[in-house]
Each structure stands twice: as structure tokens, then as C-alpha cells.
Amino acid sequence: xxxxxxxxxxxxxxxxxxxxxxxxxxxxxxxxxxxxxxxxxxxxxxxxxxxxxxxxxxxxxxxxxxxxxxxxxxxxxxxxxxxxxxxxxxxxxxxxxxxxxxxxxxxxxxxxxxxxxxxxxxxxxxxxxxxx
Numbered sequence: 001x002x003x004x005x006x007x008x009x010x011x012x013x014x015x016x017x018x019x020x021x022x023x024x025x026x027x028x029x030x031x032x033x034x035x036x037x038x039x040x041x042x043x044x045x046x047x048x049x050x051x052x053x054x055x056x057x058x059x060x061x062x063x064x065x066x067x068x069x070x071x072x073x074x075x076x077x078x079x080x081x082x083x084x085x086x087x088x089x090x091x092x093x094x095x096x097x098x099x100x101x102x103x104x105x106x107x108x109x110x111x112x113x114x115x116x117x118x119x120x121x122x123x124x125x126x127x128x129x130x131x132x
Contacts, residue, residue, distance in 0.1 A: 049111040059104065063087045064110055065118055080111035080125045095128050 044052070055063065067083045081104075088102045111125040 045112070046105055049103075050106050053103070053106060054109075054113070060087070060090075061110065061113065065114060065121070068114060068124060069118075070120050070123050077124060077126070080107045080114075084110075 020042075038131060064080070064083050067086055068078065071078045084102060084104070084107050108127060108130065111127055114121050114126060115123065
């Protein structure tokens, strides 16, 4: 009589820790070069930081646009901050280049950009004069 032995079962640890997430993201997230002017490192302006963030994370614009368009079609006004928090909550956004996943300092820039580039969104958000 012959005895058949089962092949060993291999399990995969799917536990996600902060360290493991950071390691995984480091594998797929390209680093952004620090800003420099000439030979001296310098502090980037908010507009410069926004431009770098936006270029590295076009899905943020798309996500905000997709949230805003149905509201605009209803003829309602809304707040860019509300849409920003919805996008943050969805956790679908993977961003690069900033300490915070979605930096609140960029909301006013996105409101202006969306209203400038999307005719259906013109006038959807209230804006104030930029200070920086």
C-alpha cells in the first residue's frame, strides 16, 4: 500500500503594518527631486509646490472633477474643502511628494484650476484673493 503525502501548504501574511506599507510604497513611488535654484537649496513657494504635486498626481484633479461635475449638473454650489475631504476619505488616492496625502494648502489652487479648465464647473466654488 502506498502512502501519499500532501504538499506543504504555504501561507501568505497579508497583515499590513505602517512599516510594511511604507516599504511597499517606496517600491512603487518615485521620489521627487528636491527643489533647487542654482547651487542653493531654497524654500519653494506654495504655487511651485502645487505645480509639482499636481504634475506628480494627476488623479487628484480627476477625482475632484468627477466629484464636482454631478453637483454642478444639479445647479448647486459646493465647497472645494468638502470635495477634498471626500477624496481623502475614499483612500483611493495615492499621492507623491508631500508630507500629507492631500495637503489642505492646495485646495484653493485646485478650485481655481477646475473652474478654469472645466467650463461646467465655472462659478461652482467661492474663492478669495490669493495671499501667496
